Amino acid sequence: MNTSCFLALTGGIGGAKLALGLSQLLSADDLALIVNTGDDFQHLGLHISPDIDTLVYTLAGLNNPETGWGRSDETWHFMQALGTLGGETWFSLGDRDLAMNVERSYRLRAGQTLSQVTAALATALGIRHTILPMSDDPVHTRVLTAQGPMDFQHYFVREKCAPAVTGFEFEGIDRARPHPDIEAWLTRPDLAGVFLCPSNPFVSVDPILSLPGLREQLRTCPAPIIAVSPVVGGAAIKGPTVKMMQELSLPNSASWVAEYYRDFLDGFILDTADQALRPEIENMGLTVEVKNTVMVSLEDRVQLARTCLEMAHKIKAVS
Amino acid sequence: MNTSCFLALTGGIGGAKLALGLSQLLSADDLALIVNTGDDFQHLGLHISPDIDTLVYTLAGLNNPETGWGRSDETWHFMQALGTLGGETWFSLGDRDLAMNVERSYRLRAGQTLSQVTAALATALGIRHTILPMSDDPVHTRVLTAQGPMDFQHYFVREKCAPAVTGFEFEGIDRARPHPDIEAWLTRPDLAGVFLCPSNPFVSVDPILSLPGLREQLRTCPAPIIAVSPVVGGAAIKGPTVKMMQELSLPNSASWVAEYYRDFLDGFILDTADQALRPEIENMGLTVEVKNTVMVSLEDRVQLARTCLEMAHKIKAVS
Numbered sequence: 115m116n117t118s119c120f121l122a123l124t125g126g127i128g129g130a131k132l133a134l135g136l137s138q139l140l141s142a143d144d145l146a147l148i149v150n151t152g153d154d155f156q157h158l159g160l161h162i163s164p165d166i167d168t169l170v171y172t173l174a175g176l177n178n179p180e181t182g183w184g185r186s187d188e189t190w191h192f193m194q195a196l197g198t199l200g201g202e203t204w205f206s207l208g209d210r211d212l213a214m215n216v217e218r219s220y221r222l223r224a225g226q227t228l229s230q231v232t233a234a235l236a237t238a239l240g241i242r243h244t245i246l247p248m249s250d251d252p253v254h255t256r257v258l259t260a261q262g263p264m265d266f267q268h269y270f271v272r273e274k275c276a277p278a279v280t281g282f283e284f285e286g287i288d289r290a291r292p293h294p295d296i297e298a299w300l301t302r303p304d305l306a307g308v309f310l311c312p313s314n315p316f317v318s319v320d321p322i323l324s325l326p327g328l329r330e331q332l333r334t335c336p337a338p339i340i341a342v343s344p345v346v347g348g349a350a351i352k353g354p355t356v357k358m359m360q361e362l363s364l365p366n367s368a369s370w371v372a373e374y375y376r377d378f379l380d381g382f383i384l385d386t387a388d389q390a391l392r393p394e395i396e397n398m399g400l401t402v403e404v405k406n407t408v409m410v411s412l413e414d415r416v417q418l419a420r421t422c423l424e425m426a427h428k429i430k431a432v433s
Numbered sequence: 434m435n436t437s438c439f440l441a442l443t444g445g446i447g448g449a450k451l452a453l454g455l456s457q458l459l460s461a462d463d464l465a466l467i468v469n470t471g472d473d474f475q476h477l478g479l480h481i482s483p484d485i486d487t488l489v490y491t492l493a494g495l496n497n498p499e500t501g502w503g504r505s506d507e508t509w510h511f512m513q514a515l516g517t518l519g520g521e522t523w524f525s526l527g528d529r530d531l532a533m534n535v536e537r538s539y540r541l542r543a544g545q546t547l548s549q550v551t552a553a554l555a556t557a558l559g560i561r562h563t564i565l566p567m568s569d570d571p572v573h574t575r576v577l578t579a580q581g582p583m584d585f586q587h588y589f590v591r592e593k594c595a596p597a598v599t600g601f602e603f604e605g606i607d608r609a610r611p612h613p614d615i616e617a618w619l620t621r622p623d624l625a626g627v628f629l630c631p632s633n634p635f636v637s638v639d640p641i642l643s644l645p646g647l648r649e650q651l652r653t654c655p656a657p658i659i660a661v662s663p664v665v666g667g668a669a670i671k672g673p674t675v676k677m678m679q680e681l682s683l684p685n686s687a688s689w690v691a692e693y694y695r696d697f698l699d700g701f702i703l704d705t706a707d708q709a710l711r712p713e714i715e716n717m718g719l720t721v722e723v724k725n726t727v728m729v730s731l732e733d734r735v736q737l738a739r740t741c742l743e744m745a746h747k748i749k750a751v752s
Contacts, residue, residue, distance in 0.1 A: 159478075159539035191508050195532035200557045201539075209528040213514035216535075220478035220520075238519045 118306030119144040120423070121299050125318020126150075126165045127182040127352055129311030130172035131409040132342060135419030136309070137173055138412075142242035146299050150313070151228065151247045152255035152284055152321030153266045157205055158196075161219045164267070165318065166232055166247060167211070174239040182352060185210045204272045229293055244295070248322045251290040255317055256283040266317060275354040279361045284321050292325040300331050307426030308332065310341035310379075312407060314355045315371055332378035338429035340381035340422055342407055343368040347387035351408060369394050376400070380433075381425050383407060383418075401429055437625030438463040439742070440618050444637020445469075445484045446501040446671055448630030449491035450728040451661060454738030455628070456492055457731075461561035465618050469632070470547065470566045471574035471603055471640030472585045476524055477515075480538045483586070484637065485551055485566060486530070493558040501671060504529045523591045548612055563614070567641045570609040574636055575602040585636060594673040598680045603640050611644040619650050626745030627651065629660035629698075631726060633674045634690055651697035657748035659700035659741055661726055662687040666706035670727060688713050695719070700744050702726060702737075720748055 120140060124133050124147055133147050150165045164183060171177035171185055178186045188208035197203045207215060214235060221231040227250040236245050255266040259277035269277060299305065313319050323329045332339060345368045350356045359366040372382045372395045381401040384391055389404050396402050403425050409415045439459060443452050443466055452466050469484045483502060490496035490504055497505045507527035516522045526534060533554060540550045546569040555564050576588040578596035588596060618624065632638050642648045651658055664687045669675045678685040691701045691714045700720040703710055704727065714721050722744050728734045 158535050159542050160535070185514075189508060189510050189528065191528035192511065192532050192535075195504075195529035196536060198557065199532055199536050199554050201532065201536045209508065209510035209531075210514035212528075212531065212535075213511050213518055213520065216477050216479070216511075216531075217515060217518050217520045223478050235518050238517065 117304055119146075119299070119302055119304050120307045120309065120426070121146050121148060121296075121305065122309040122311055123148045123313075123319060123322050124150070124165070124169060124311040125313030126153075126168040128344060128409075129165075129313035129318065130169045130177070131415050132309070132311040132418055132422070133169060134172050134412070135409070135415030135417070136422070137243050138416050139419050139423060140243070142244070146244035146246055146295070148246045148248055148293070148296055148322060150318045150321050151249060152253045153270070153317065154228075154252070155254065155265055155267050157267070158202065158207075159219070160207075160215045161222050161228075162205070162207075162215055162267070163218065163228070163232075163247070166228075166245070167214055169245060170214075170232070170236050170239060170241060173236070173241045173243065173245075176239065184208050205267060229295075246293045246295050246299075248296070249290040249292055249325060252286050253290045253321055253325075254285040255321055256285055257317070258282060270354075275357060279316075279354075279358045281362070282316055282320065284324050287321070287324050288326065290325055292328050296328070297331065300335050305335070305337040306430060307337055307423065308335060308339040309422050309426075310339070310375060312342040312344040312351070314344060314350070314353055314358075315374055316355070316358050329378060335378070338380040338426045338433070339375075339378055340383065340425055340429070341371065341375050341379055342383045342418065342422065343371055343385060343388065345371055345388075346385040346407060367391065372398055372400060380429050383421060383425065401425065401432075436623055438465075438618070438621055438623050439626045439628065439745070440465050440467060440615075440624065441628040441630055442467045442632075442638060442641050443469070443484070443488060443630040444632030445472075445487040447663060447728075448484075448632035448637065449488045449496070450734050451628070451630040451737055451741070452488060453491050453731070454728070454734030454736070455741070456562050457735050458738050458742060459562070461563070465563040465565055465614070467565045467567055467612070467615055467641060469637045469640050470568060471572045472589070472636065473547075473571070474573065474584055474586050476586070477521065477526075478538070479526075479534045480541050480547075481524070481526075481534055481586070482537065482547070482551075482566070485547075485564070486533055488564060489533075489551070489555050489558060489560065492555070492560045492562065492564075495558065503527050524586060548614075565612045565614050565618075567615070568609040568611055568644060571605050572609045572640055572644075573604040574640055575604055576636070577601060589636075589673070594676060598635075598673075598677045600681070601635055601639065603643050606640070606643050607645065609644055611647050615647070616650065619654050624654070624656040625749060626656055626742065627654060627658040628741050628745075629658070629694060631661040631663040631670070633663060633669075633672055633677075634693055635674070635677050648697060654697070657699040657745045657752070658697055659702065659744055659748070660690065660694050660698055661702045661737065661741065662690055662704060662707065664690055664707075665704040665726060686710065691717060691719060699748050702740060702744065720744065720751075 577600040
């Protein structure tokens with residue numbers, strides 16, 4: 115696969131795990147990671163990019179494996195002092211994590227784009243693979259709930275996902291231009307696969323797919339497009355995916371996810387726990403692999419990445 | 434002195450020590466502290482107010498007695514992480530100190546004035562005396578040096594005061610309105626004294642005195658105005674006062690300071706090391722006290738504050 119390149123679409127924690135696996139198998143020039151920015155928000159005057167940072171910290175080996183967000187070996191003196199001053203403390207920013215947020219905000223105010231800032235800070239941390247924020251234009255995911263619409267982080271962090279979800283809005287999406295390199299990657303003649311990491315379909319993947327023209331570009335992309343199911347045995351590994359499905363009266367099943375992406379999808383990776391769903395998804399016209407998708411160890415991440423690459427190779431050979 | 438109130442003009446470290454002494458002797462309603470904002474600057478997208486913070490931390494008992502700036506019991510994880518990201522690290526911001534700077538910057542961007550923010554944050558830390566930033570309008574002290582003009586913090590922190598000084602500019606001073614409460618305090622019928630704390634005359638006190646109309650208001654103020662010498666035995670306790678005097682070809686003597694403030698001054702407190710200067714300063718028409726002005730202990734701070742109050746009382750009784 116030396117002359118092949120790959121793209122992956124990812125949100126935060128689960129997606130970043132697979133992205134790490136892919137980064138272990140592919141050289142820097144052969145992998146680009148498109149990351150959701152719909153949950154970016156302004157907080158304390160800072161530009162917070164939760165999914166970018168989870169991905170960057172994960173690839174740099176600085177992530178906190180317990181929380182899934184933020185950095186390992188973190189301290190919280192800023193937050194403690196902020197609380198004493200009467201500042202907002204519902205969103206936790208560790209002392210080291212704060213450097214990322216302050217420096218990003220500073221560079222953005224100085225006129226750099228989110229892509230430029232992200233590339234520079236990732237490079238500073240030793241990351242060599244390409245990270246593409248889905249857009250340099252602001253997109254704000256709003257969660258529509260029984261208690262009214264709320265900013266994603268308010269729903270996710272402050273309200274701990276408690277409000278019942280009725281829908282989603284991606285404010286600014288109509289005016290948001292996809293990162294220009296996305297199209298360049300999607301049309302590279304050596305593109306050998308596009309992967310949808312196991313991220314929340316509603317708030318991690320959908321903002322990316324909703325960028326003007328992007329879903330259509332995926333539909334016409336000649337390379338195999340493969341999704342890894344974010345739902346395992348009717349549950350999500352982490353996060354509110356299944357709770358959202360239930361509140362939206364959708365079946366909390368990997369099949370629903372496959373169906374949701376079906377218009378552009380070629381392959382689907384099901385967890386072994388969901389083996390029984392295989393025929394149903396194959397009936398959608400998709401190639402299906404059944405594997406362990408629960409990534410506990412680094413080896414799990416690499417193994418799932420290897421499955422993705424092999425499956426892309428296989429689908430391409432057949433077509 | 435129950436029905437008397439007092440004003441003090443202060444810069445950073447030395448001034449804050451005397452301010453703390455005064456705060457121990459005077460009730461919250463009877464003391465206002467006018468603090469220099471000429472060395473405020475924008476750094477990493479944050480609004481840094483070094484003298485305000487030194488004063489606030491000193492009054493709140495949170496100051497770092499070793500450095501003279503920042504907070505005691507501080508950690509530096511933000512700075513370490515910032516360095517790894519390739520950010521600017523010449524200006525040290527501790528993890529706890531950062532909360533003050535982030536919260537201030539956030540509130541300023543939200544439209545609050547520096548006075549409002551300062552009052553709210555000082556109150557949150559339990560400070561009850563009035564702190565008046567000299568102006569809500571931006572004033573930037575620039576140090577003119579043999580190497581060209583430079584922002585004060587660049588001169589002071591990055592260049593460690595090494596460049597030879599040829600003069601000073603207070604950018605924005607002509608358009609800066611003094612904090613409105615300054616005039617209110619200066620015209621209070623119960624005003625019984627105005628103190629110039631032992632701060633650098635050039636970069637701590639002069640920005641305040643250079644505010645439109647302020648020096649004239651001091652000249653016509655009926656209350657006694659008393660300065661504590663920032664020069665002791667030809668040296669400064671801390672900071673570049675004497676180095677600046679020498680580079681400006683000024684005598685590095687407490688007498689020069691008295692002369693510099695003479696047009697509005699009534700009294701001058703000399704250190705015992707400078708007893709010999711007494712006749713010279715008395716010849717300027719000033720009342721002189723000779724006392725220990727080197728504040729090592731809290732008792733020293735309170736004792737010097739007591740000297741200030743007693744001297745103001747004595748001058749008023751005579752006049």
